[in-house]
Amino acid sequence: MELTDIAIKSIYAIVVVSVLMGFCSYAVLAERKISSWIQGRVGPNRTTLPIIGSIPYVGRFLTRLGVFQPAADGLKFLFKEDVTPAHVNKLYFTLAPVLSLVPALTTVVVVPFGYFENAAGEVVNLVLADLNVAILFLFAISSLGVYGVVLAGWASNSKYPFLGGIRASAQMISYELAMGISVLPVFMWLNAPGTDGTLSLVDVVNAQGGALWNAMWMPGSFLIFVVCIFAETNRLPFDMAESETELVSGFHTEYSSFKFGLFFVGEYAHMLVGSAVVAVLFLGGWHPLPFMTWADFGVHGWLAGVLSVGTMIGKLCGFMFFFMWIRWTLPRFRYDQVMRIGWQMLLPLSIANLIVYTFVIYFLERP
Amino acid sequence: MAIVVKRKPLTFLEKLYIPEIVRGLTVTFRRMFFGETVTLEYPEQRPPIPAGYRGVPTLVRDPEGREKCVSCQLCEFVCPPKAIRITPGEIPEDSDYAHVEKAPKEFDIDMLRCIYCGMCQEVCPEEAIWLQNQYSMSGYTRAEMVNNKAKLYELGGTLPDDHFKWNKKKEAAKNGGGHGHAMPPADMPRSENPEVPPVFPK
Numbered sequence: 001m002e003l004t005d006i007a008i009k010s011i012y013a014i015v016v017v018s019v020l021m022g023f024c025s026y027a028v029l030a031e032r033k034i035s036s037w038i039q040g041r042v043g044p045n046r047t048t049l050p051i052i053g054s055i056p057y058v059g060r061f062l063t064r065l066g067v068f069q070p071a072a073d074g075l076k077f078l079f080k081e082d083v084t085p086a087h088v089n090k091l092y093f094t095l096a097p098v099l100s101l102v103p104a105l106t107t108v109v110v111v112p113f114g115y116f117e118n119a120a121g122e123v124v125n126l127v128l129a130d131l132n133v134a135i136l137f138l139f140a141i142s143s144l145g146v147y148g149v150v151l152a153g154w155a156s157n158s159k160y161p162f163l164g165g166i167r168a169s170a171q172m173i174s175y176e177l178a179m180g181i182s183v184l185p186v187f188m189w190l191n192a193p194g195t196d197g198t199l200s201l202v203d204v205v206n207a208q209g210g211a212l213w214n215a216m217w218m219p220g221s222f223l224i225f226v227v228c229i230f231a232e233t234n235r236l237p238f239d240m241a242e243s244e245t246e247l248v249s250g251f252h253t254e255y256s257s258f259k260f261g262l263f264f265v266g267e268y269a270h271m272l273v274g275s276a277v278v279a280v281l282f283l284g285g286w287h288p289l290p291f292m293t294w295a296d297f298g299v300h301g302w303l304a305g306v307l308s309v310g311t312m313i314g315k316l317c318g319f320m321f322f323f324m325w326i327r328w329t330l331p332r333f334r335y336d337q338v339m340r341i342g343w344q345m346l347l348p349l350s351i352a353n354l355i356v357y358t359f360v361i362y363f364l365e366r367p
Numbered sequence: 368m369a370i371v372v373k374r375k376p377l378t379f380l381e382k383l384y385i386p387e388i389v390r391g392l393t394v395t396f397r398r399m400f401f402g403e404t405v406t407l408e409y410p411e412q413r414p415p416i417p418a419g420y421r422g423v424p425t426l427v428r429d430p431e432g433r434e435k436c437v438s439c440q441l442c443e444f445v446c447p448p449k450a451i452r453i454t455p456g457e458i459p460e461d462s463d464y465a466h467v468e469k470a471p472k473e474f475d476i477d478m479l480r481c482i483y484c485g486m487c488q489e490v491c492p493e494e495a496i497w498l499q500n501q502y503s504m505s506g507y508t509r510a511e512m513v514n515n516k517a518k519l520y521e522l523g524g525t526l527p528d529d530h531f532k533w534n535k536k537k538e539a540a541k542n543g544g545g546h547g548h549a550m551p552p553a554d555m556p557r558s559e560n561p562e563v564p565p566v567f568p569k
Contacts, residue, residue: 034399037398037399037400037402038395038398038399038402039398040398040402040403040404040405040406041404041405041406042404042406042408045408223385325392325395325396325399326392328395329388329391329392329394329395330388330391
């Protein structure tokens with residue numbers, strides 16, 4: 001690989017990661033605003049900037065919306081006192097937040113977010129690395145995220161974080177099985193006999209172009225996958241590792257300041273990647289409507305790039321909203337209920353779903 | 368008698384979770400976009416203070432601008448957390464109201480100790496100390512949180528009652544007696560029994 005190629009790839013990577021970070025900070029704002037609206041409150045509405053905030057009407061509107069709040073939140077995380085308790089294992093204690101953020105940022109490598117047509121009319125996919133084993137890579141790396149949580153619980157050397165870490169690991173193992181099995185029908189449909197086998201996410205999106213989206217004719221898979229994504233990202237109603245009421249915030253009880261901020265950003269990065277994966281696998285990726293692609297609307301060239309990325313981001317934001325909406329609607333499951341749902345309901349359901357769709361796909365492809 | 372709450376067995380649809388979750392989601396969705404905001408945006412909007420509210424204790428003046436407190440120190444004695452400290456003093460000689468009553472030289476209420484119980488207001492025979500509407504006290508030092516006499520009168524303001532006790536007292540003092548009674552004559556009949564109070568002729 002040429003040096004310039006490496007430089008260009010690095011720049012792409014930096015751009016994608018910074019955009020992801022920006023989305024993370026505004027996801028936090030969205031979370032706060034949505035929770036406040038659901039609870040009949042106002043939410044962050046005071047933070048303002050000197051010049052933009054003083055524009056009549058616009059500045060006031062933006063301030064009331066809390067648009068400048070993420071900057072204040074970020075600064076707070078940077079400048080708060082960083083307390084490292086005396087009873088912790090310093091190395092692992094510092095390593096844990098990094099370990100929970102890095103996998104979340106790594107998985108974004110294989111997530112495609114659009115395409116454009118270059119001057120020669122070729123379709124160029126916008127993805128950092130179009131791996132042929134993208135979905136395996138994604139599952140492998142995103143599961144590593146739990147090590148950050150487990151390590152944090154263990155290194156904190158106190159009982160509540162420890163319980164949180166144990167819960168997180170058990171939950172992760174339980175739900176990954178159902179999650180892996182629930183996406184199998186999607187790839188069985190994709191890899192019809194006689195075609196080149198692929199597990200690439202770009203091919204999943206292309207296969208949904210001009211056809212039904214996967215969520216529409218595989219609602220079972222979609223539902224199980226979404227529930228598992230909630231469990232994987234440690235979101236309510238599955239935030240067993242955190243449980244602020246029983247475990248006083250679980251694995252990050254002992255963390256403060258920037259280290260806590262890393263956990264926080266890691267959680268939202270996980271959510272964003274999870275939403276993107278749901279959009280890619282089940283909601284037709286960057287295709288605007290079922291049975292329609294942007295090419296069918298006569299959109300080509302750079303405009304297709306803008307519109308496809310816009311569609312993808314729209315679906316992503318929609319699913320993020322769904323994440324938050326669920327969070328502020330449902331109470332947390334009890335721990336034994338989480339285990340029961342995972343092993344006694346979702347796993348058998350996903351296997352049954354796999355068998356049913358094996359037959360469905362067999363009869364669909366027969367003619 | 369114990370009340371037995373009958374729990375209905377869940378129907379099949381309810382056992383499926385999903386329809387009930389959807390129902391919950393519609394509820395929160397309605398709250399999100401059509402629900403009213405109940406928050407009071409505090410420093411700009413203030414809650415209505417109900418009558419009889421026990422806020423920060425203050426000292427009041429009567430409509431003539433005279434301080435009502437006579438530094439009897441009852442409030443100081445009754446105060447459960449010992450937040451009140453009074454140094455009694457005389458009304459200065461050059462004042463119009465000299466020789467009528469006493470007045471506090473210093474009057475400190477330590478708001479870090481005060482528990483807003485209202486016993487000082489209850490015990491005050493002169494209706495001079497009042498727990499009023501003010502509920503927000505803040506300061507950067509402990510010394511700042513001690514309300515001195517000037518601060519207490521500034522917070523308290525004037526009590527608009529028409530009971531000008533001081534005028535009556537001054538009047539009485541001019542006529543040679545306190546509390547509207549004339550001095551007892553020298554040949555006043557005295558009770559032999561100390562238990563029975565002497566009877567003053569009207």
